[in-house]
Amino acid sequence: MKLNEIKTDSAFDYAYLLKRIFPYIKPLMFRIIATFLLAIPLGLLDGVTAFALKPYIDVVVNGQTLDLHGYVLTRDFLAKIIPPGIVIFAGVQGILRYLNTYFSDWISLTIANNVKIDLYKKLIYLDSKFYDDNSSGLVLSRFLTDPEVASRVLINSIKTLITSFTSALGLIFVLLYNSWELAVVGVIVLVCAFVPMALLRKKIKQVSNKTTVVGGNIATAFNETHKGNKVISGYNLQEDMFSKVKNMIRETFTLQISLTKRTGWLSPIMYIIASIGIAVVMYVGNNLIVAGRLTTGSFASFITSLLLLYKPIKTLGNDLTNIQNIFVAINRVFDLFDFNTRIKDEGKRKLDFAPEKIEFKNINFAYDETKEILKNVSFEAKKGQTIAIVGNSGGGKSTIVNLLPRFYDVNEGGIYFDCVNIKDFDLNSLRDSISQVFQHNFLFSGTIKENILIGNKNASEEDLNKVLKAAHLDDFVNSLEDGINTLIAENGESLSGGQQQRIAIARAMIKNAPIVVLDEATSALDNKSEKIVQKALDNLMQDKTVFVIAHRLSTIFNADKIVVIDDGKIVETGTHEELINISEGKYKNLYNMQFKNQEEILEIAK
Numbered sequence: 001m002k003l004n005e006i007k008t009d010s011a012f013d014y015a016y017l018l019k020r021i022f023p024y025i026k027p028l029m030f031r032i033i034a035t036f037l038l039a040i041p042l043g044l045l046d047g048v049t050a051f052a053l054k055p056y057i058d059v060v061v062n063g064q065t066l067d068l069h070g071y072v073l074t075r076d077f078l079a080k081i082i083p084p085g086i087v088i089f090a091g092v093q094g095i096l097r098y099l100n101t102y103f104s105d106w107i108s109l110t111i112a113n114n115v116k117i118d119l120y121k122k123l124i125y126l127d128s129k130f131y132d133d134n135s136s137g138l139v140l141s142r143f144l145t146d147p148e149v150a151s152r153v154l155i156n157s158i159k160t161l162i163t164s165f166t167s168a169l170g171l172i173f174v175l176l177y178n179s180w181e182l183a184v185v186g187v188i189v190l191v192c193a194f195v196p197m198a199l200l201r202k203k204i205k206q207v208s209n210k211t212t213v214v215g216g217n218i219a220t221a222f223n224e225t226h227k228g229n230k231v232i233s234g235y236n237l238q239e240d241m242f243s244k245v246k247n248m249i250r251e252t253f254t255l256q257i258s259l260t261k262r263t264g265w266l267s268p269i270m271y272i273i274a275s276i277g278i279a280v281v282m283y284v285g286n287n288l289i290v291a292g293r294l295t296t297g298s299f300a301s302f303i304t305s306l307l308l309l310y311k312p313i314k315t316l317g318n319d320l321t322n323i324q325n326i327f328v329a330i331n332r333v334f335d336l337f338d339f340n341t342r343i344k345d346e347g348k349r350k351l352d353f354a355p356e357k358i359e360f361k362n363i364n365f366a367y368d369e370t371k372e373i374l375k376n377v378s379f380e381a382k383k384g385q386t387i388a389i390v391g392n393s394g395g396g397k398s399t400i401v402n403l404l405p406r407f408y409d410v411n412e413g414g415i416y417f418d419c420v421n422i423k424d425f426d427l428n429s430l431r432d433s434i435s436q437v438f439q440h441n442f443l444f445s446g447t448i449k450e451n452i453l454i455g456n457k458n459a460s461e462e463d464l465n466k467v468l469k470a471a472h473l474d475d476f477v478n479s480l481e482d483g484i485n486t487l488i489a490e491n492g493e494s495l496s497g498g499q500q501q502r503i504a505i506a507r508a509m510i511k512n513a514p515i516v517v518l519d520e521a522t523s524a525l526d527n528k529s530e531k532i533v534q535k536a537l538d539n540l541m542q543d544k545t546v547f548v549i550a551h552r553l554s555t556i557f558n559a560d561k562i563v564v565i566d567d568g569k570i571v572e573t574g575t576h577e578e579l580i581n582i583s584e585g586k587y588k589n590l591y592n593m594q595f596k597n598q599e600e601i602l603e604i605a606k
Helices: 014-044 047-061 075-124 128-133 136-178 180-199 205-227 229-234 238-263 266-290 296-314 316-337 397-403 427-432 448-455 461-470 474-478 497-511 527-541 553-558 576-580 586-605
Strands: 066-068 071-073 357-365 374-382 386-391 412-417 434-438 515-519 545-549 561-566 569-574
Touching (some): 014 136, 047 136, 047 296, 136 180, 136 296, 136 316, 180 266, 180 296, 374 412, 374 545, 374 561, 374 569, 386 397, 386 553, 434 497, 448 461, 448 497, 461 497, 515 527, 561 576, 561 586, 576 586
């Protein structure tokens, strides 16, 4: 489920793409039709100036008379009304242009925002595997940038096409009014200008996809630079990161230049075709004037109309390239809507009780097809027990506890609460029953209070004060000028590791779930912080069923059951005393290599 593997085979199926985007267009249809109707007179008015040149040159300049069904228009009359009339028409066109721009921007922004809202809703319900597979930069690019291009630019482009089309109709009418012979020549040249467009369509597809992927990688690199700035500085990675991003930017340049090489020749060809058309018209028009079949005013009006008509044609190559890019973006957007989370919320039962027994039964699990992580894992936990899971790094400890709230689903076997498969429970109620404290807990931008109340938005002030004390946060919070309403930086960067952990523990406490998962919750802390956090954890664990991936000895010693994982398999199960007495046992070996030294340190610290 990788974003950079999405295909754009439907990017040229315009009927399909318009059908997909129509639900966003339908509620705004009245405004859209009104906007497009405004574009019609806006385009038609382009021919007014050209149309006015014929009577102005023939009557005002050359002194001819103009008889309109018995009503003769004099030189003085036309000299007085044509110039201000052109200004009035320009003013009307300006007002229409403003209204058209305002309505089209309002519509396109509304569509873009609605698409972004629905895409974000899609994003937050995608499973953990999606986030494992896709970088943050690519996610930002696909979920934030593409909807803007797909929605906003689409409406403006359609509006521009309607304006150009109606302008062309008005100008063609002026051409026919002045000389049908010259109009035939002009329209033939116009049709020839569209022939090269047939060569454009699929030239964009491959380059557009690659540019999107590289753009996402660049965004990821900038994001990593921000979040990993200390690592970059500490390991002197500045030149490596610079080289990496420089190469990606150059790759983007190469791709964009490749697109220019493939499509950039269209505009010059349009210029050449348009110039040939004007040259042919001038030659034929000169012969018609000499033959007395065309007036000077008609010829000037015709040439002006033709120039106005050919102007958008000259840039049509670029316009169609942009439009095709829009459809590629639309295709990418609706491919995102077709993503399906692997975690299906099909359970009908509400988990509104504390299970008497939690059983992992014959669990097999792999993140992908390359390596199996868990192999036939089976153990159980009774209500109120603390289960410690230990083993070498990469053995599958965190994977086990990640299966409990269904961040991932097992490939084989099942997890059961009182003999009921967790897949049969409503997903929200399942996760409401589990509190989690990780090694690195994410804190949202906002206040300390807001971060704690994520666990229970309906908690009272009394509940809040209790968890502050139980999490050993009260002294810290009281030392702050704004107390619990103190704003914290993004991801808690302004707090120490111990303070972040205690906020996460308070969040878990106020949730008051019957099951608690502690995934190496103290491993990243110094001894002093660890002691304070451990006291908070002890309060959190009271009267709960606890699954703990532990580094602290006291937690392991006091556990009701220790499950030893090695290379995805359970190799030993028992209490500390039982396991430490197994000769050549895995737990004893781990204890001798890792925990014994920690125990000695703790004894010295006492």
